[in-house]
Amino acid sequence: MATKHEQILSFIESLKVGNKISVRQIAKELNVSEGTAYRAIKEAENKGLVSTIERVGTIRIERKQKENFENLTFAEIVSIVDGQVLGGREGLYKTLNKFVIGAMELDAMMRYTEKDSLLIVGNRTEAHQFALKEGAAVLITGGFDTDEAAKELADQKKLPIISTSYDTFTVAAMINRAIYDQLIKKEIVLVGDIYTKKDSTYYLSTKDRVAKWHEWEEKTTHSRYPVVDDKQKVVGIVTSKDVIGKKTEMNIDKVMTKNPLTVMKETSLAYAAHMMVWEGIEIMPVVDQHHHLEGLISRQDVLKALQHIQKQPQVGETIDDIVSNYFDLHDNDAHHVTYEAEITPQMTNQLGTLSNGVFVSFVIEAASSLLRQQKKGDLVVENITVYFIKPIQLETKVSFHPKIIDVGRKSAKIDVEVYHERKMVGKAMLMAQIIDR
Numbered sequence: 001m002a003t004k005h006e007q008i009l010s011f012i013e014s015l016k017v018g019n020k021i022s023v024r025q026i027a028k029e030l031n032v033s034e035g036t037a038y039r040a041i042k043e044a045e046n047k048g049l050v051s052t053i054e055r056v057g058t059i060r061i062e063r064k065q066k067e068n069f070e071n072l073t074f075a076e077i078v079s080i081v082d083g084q085v086l087g088g089r090e091g092l093y094k095t096l097n098k099f100v101i102g103a104m105e106l107d108a109m110m111r112y113t114e115k116d117s118l119l120i121v122g123n124r125t126e127a128h129q130f131a132l133k134e135g136a137a138v139l140i141t142g143g144f145d146t147d148e149a150a151k152e153l154a155d156q157k158k159l160p161i162i163s164t165s166y167d168t169f170t171v172a173a174m175i176n177r178a179i180y181d182q183l184i185k186k187e188i189v190l191v192g193d194i195y196t197k198k199d200s201t202y203y204l205s206t207k208d209r210v211a212k213w214h215e216w217e218e219k220t221t222h223s224r225y226p227v228v229d230d231k232q233k234v235v236g237i238v239t240s241k242d243v244i245g246k247k248t249e250m251n252i253d254k255v256m257t258k259n260p261l262t263v264m265k266e267t268s269l270a271y272a273a274h275m276m277v278w279e280g281i282e283i284m285p286v287v288d289q290h291h292h293l294e295g296l297i298s299r300q301d302v303l304k305a306l307q308h309i310q311k312q313p314q315v316g317e318t319i320d321d322i323v324s325n326y327f328d329l330h331d332n333d334a335h336h337v338t339y340e341a342e343i344t345p346q347m348t349n350q351l352g353t354l355s356n357g358v359f360v361s362f363v364i365e366a367a368s369s370l371l372r373q374q375k376k377g378d379l380v381v382e383n384i385t386v387y388f389i390k391p392i393q394l395e396t397k398v399s400f401h402p403k404i405i406d407v408g409r410k411s412a413k414i415d416v417e418v419y420h421e422r423k424m425v426g427k428a429m430l431m432a433q434i435i436d437r
Contacts (some may be wrong), residue, residue: 003398011029015236048061052163072095083163083165086162203226204227206228206256210247224281235259263285273435277380327340339399354392362400363426367430371412376407409434
């Protein structure tokens with residue numbers, strides 16, 4: 001039987017997109033405490049089922065598919081620009097296809113303004129009404145209001161009119177940044193993108209006997225299975241090591257390993273890979289927030305997916321992408337390898353010197369490049385010790401000298417020295433696990 005928490009989530013999912021909900025309403029309709037209702041609404045927000053907007057409330061929105069991440073909802077625009085909704089609240093769940101900056105004559109502005117777009121404009125009430133008639137929402141900059149006729153039209157058309165205190169240029173930059181961040185998120189592969197769902201996997205119950213493990217092992221040739229209790233919560237894992245020498249009539253919960261490592265669908269694939277390599281495990285159960293079994297991931301699936309990611313073009317640039325773009329092989333002789341990088345404005349802190357975080361990214365890139373060049377594989381950093389000897393100025397060229405101190409089949413120790421104009425400015429020592437390419 002579903003818990004109260006699960007019942008609330010199912011109820012929220014069944015609501016029509018655009019419906020407004022509240023803690024009090026949920027508590028009253030489903031006969032639960034306000035605390036339970038609040039926690040369920042927060043989880044629904046995390047899952048992308050609802051959006052909470054200041055001075056508006058919580059509304060049911062469409063759950064975003066990964067391929068539509070670059071499309072923002074009007075509700076998200078309100079949050080991004082710290083806006084106030086003047087009218088058309090019922091349309092906040094809708095997504096915008098593009099935005100238009102209204103810094104032109106009215107006739108020219110209307111040629112670019114189309115259905116499901118967003119017109120960013122100042123105190124021009126005539127433009128507000130024209131945009132709404134064309135099926136576009138309106139974002140008023142400079143903190144201005146609009147007239148009552150425009151507000152009524154917005155309510156009628158279910159298209160939001162939003163007011164923000166920021167200027168037009170700042171607002172456009174903020175929305176562009178949000179779209180760009182969404183594109184980067186779209187490229188990050190999560191466990192939920194590759195896991196095998198529960199319906200297609202084999203698992204055991206605490207009430208099963210050891211004989212059941214042997215049955216599954218013969219059928220699948222796998223030797224590791226998660227164990228769930230009567231509420232479908234993961235409570236253990238059983239491997240061949242656990243059942244060796246055990247009688248077949250023994251209960252599984254007497255031989256299983258308790259409290260196994262698990263991941264959630266929202267966990268990044270890179271983090272899952274690190275855990276699996278570090279712990280030397282072949283499969284991990286995928287669970288929800290309440291530890292119910294949702295499926296499995298295998299080490300083989302994770303490594304295949306990571307190799308596939310490396311071959312794909314990136315849409316949005318992360319700090320690591322920027323670091324890679326400015327990182328070049330400078331010298332490669334029989335004795336040592338040297339990489340060079342130029343320090344750009346994006347890499348600096350508020351003092352105009354290379355930020356500590358980017359410095360560490362450069363060090364890891366140098367170590368990774370050296371390992372790849374020697375066909376050892378890719379690395380997952382376990383431990384890194386960094387010494388910042390001198391600040392590194394903007395627009396200077398820095399050279400990185402990585403050197404393998406020790407390397408085994410699965411791990412490596414690498415020393416990296418950093419120079420500017422033949423003077424050492426930094427040094428690092430890192431320990432890493434090697435993932436076979």
